[in-house]
Amino acid sequence: MVYAGTMQFPMVSMDFLNLLYLPLMVLTGVDARKNWSSIWDAQLTWRDCQALQKIVLFLLIPVVVLGHELGHVAAIKLFGGQVAEFHYALFWGYVVPRGTFTAPQLVWAFLAGSLVQVMIGIAAIASAIFVRSPPVVALLIYLGLWSIGGTVVVYALLSLTGLYGDWVAIYTAPVPGLVIGIAIVHVALIAFVVWCLYATTARVWFTGKTHPRWIEEQVSLWAAVTNQPSAGNWINLAWSYYNVNINGKSLECLRHAKELDPHSAEIEMLEGALAYRKGDLATAMRCFRALAARDDVSPQLRSRALLALGGCQVKSRQLEKALEIYDKAIEADPTVADAYFFKAMLLADAKRYDEAAAVLGTALRLNWVDSTLADAAIAELKAITKRVVKK
Numbered sequence: 222m223v224y225a226g227t228m229q230f231p232m233v234s235m236d237f238l239n240l241l242y243l244p245l246m247v248l249t250g251v252d253a254r255k256n257w258s259s260i261w262d263a264q265l266t267w268r269d270c271q272a273l274q275k276i277v278l279f280l281l282i283p284v285v286v287l288g289h290e291l292g293h294v295a296a297i298k299l300f301g302g303q304v305a306e307f308h309y310a311l312f313w314g315y316v317v318p319r320g321t322f323t324a325p326q327l328v329w330a331f332l333a334g335s336l337v338q339v340m341i342g343i344a345a346i347a348s349a350i351f352v353r354s355p356p357v358v359a360l361l362i363y364l365g366l367w368s369i370g371g372t373v374v375v376y377a378l379l380s381l382t383g384l385y386g387d388w389v390a391i392y393t394a395p396v397p398g399l400v401i402g403i404a405i406v407h408v409a410l411i412a413f414v415v416w417c418l419y420a421t422t423a424r425v426w427f428t429g430k431t432h433p434r435w436i437e438e439q440v441s442l443w444a445a446v447t448n449q450p451s452a453g454n455w456i457n458l459a460w461s462y463y464n465v466n467i468n469g470k471s472l473e474c475l476r477h478a479k480e481l482d483p484h485s486a487e488i489e490m491l492e493g494a495l496a497y498r499k500g501d502l503a504t505a506m507r508c509f510r511a512l513a514a515r516d517d518v519s520p521q522l523r524s525r526a527l528l529a530l531g532g533c534q535v536k537s538r539q540l541e542k543a544l545e546i547y548d549k550a551i552e553a554d555p556t557v558a559d560a561y562f563f564k565a566m567l568l569a570d571a572k573r574y575d576e577a578a579a580v581l582g583t584a585l586r587l588n589w590v591d592s593t594l595a596d597a598a599i600a601e602l603k604a605i606t607k608r609v610v611k612k
Contacts (some may be wrong), residue, residue: 236310242279243311249279265355265431266593273356277363283311285341285368290314292337296330328394331387332403335372339410342368346417355431362417362427370414373407421469428465435465452482459491468495486518493529497536506533513549524554525590531563540567558587562594562601569605578605 253260253276260269290309293316297304302320322330346365349358380388394400417423429436442458459474472495479488493508509530513523527550534543544567550560561584568577581602589595 235313238313239311246279246283246311249275253280261354261356263355265359269356270359273360274363277360277367281364282367282371285338285364285371286312286314288341289334289338289372290316292333292335293318293330296326296333300326300330302330324394324396325399328391328396328399328403331390331394335376335387338368338372342366342370349430352430355433358427358430366414366417369410373410374414377407421467424465424467425470428467432465435461450477450481452478452485452488455481456485456487456491460487463491463494463498466498468498471495486512486515486522490522490526490529493526497529497533502533502537506530509533513553520554521557524550524557524560527553528560528563531560535563535567540571543567556587558584558589558598559591559594561587562598565598565601565605569601574605574608578602581605 253272256268256272259266260272287309290307294304294307297316297318297320300320300322302318302322304316305319306315306317308315308317318330342365344365345361345368349361349365352358352361377388380386391403392400429439438461439458442454442461445454446458455474455478459471459478462468462471462474471491475488475491475495478485482488489508489512493505493512496502496508497505509526512518512526513530515523518526527546531543531546531550534540534546544564547560547564547567551564554560561580565577565580565584568574568580581598584598585595585602
């Protein structure tokens, strides 16, 4: 990068990608409008989280990118330069300056866009601390992490490829003191993003803000463990963490439970579930098979173990075996709808629509362990009925 009378920005055009980005923006907007009431109610589901992430990626990030480019403009004008060309195309852009700049001024001009982006991200995350609405908290956190991570990680990596020049220009500038300071802050911001994504403390905070009832449940479960640290109370606490994907804390509670009662059936069930979540299907299936074969478990727990085993078979694409396992889960506890639902999904995938519709009809007359499956079952039955009618 030349630090002379002008500042050179790479101008590799990626405007053609708007052909992909624009339809995604439209689809996101249509989907958000269609599901507006469910997205913004107090009950935040995983589908709501997916919708909010799409809103951030395809509707809000373009605004952040505009702010990024305007940051360059502001710095250039602050240092007495002029903007020869300004280009903005939703998810990327560039600014061509005119004028004479010192080396430090050039560094700040290159940095200004990312600085604005980081400030937007920090403001979004800070705002989430004071907001009570679960979907708004989730939206702000997603926006904050994408804004910060987008520039200090993604944008920095793109700079190394030569596609964008800001970070390469900054780190090759002949201003060692300033560059070192920027590098320290850069590393700290990357560490902050990683901490937000993976640290247990951050995940517990986010879950508490987006699922207030879970916090109430946690208080009750911890009180139970404190008053009576039994294996049963520890395993209940472990399942609570597992259900919100805080696997490290779930495993920690599981260890406490195992010390008190290493032969507990619920412990074996959770061990299998954690192994499945890690992608260790062999261990998961071994746990679920052993649990289903035990004589000392209730029909409900045997059915849960078989249902989970069927999920492992589906994951490994052993679909016929999965159907057999789901039948065994139904036989173990015919009063629960969940196994019927998953069996119906496999039948529908195999285009056995009449059978799938009959199984779903039965499921809708029963009780659910996972209540969120009830709405999915109704929607699937409608879709399958349409296919049967077309036939």
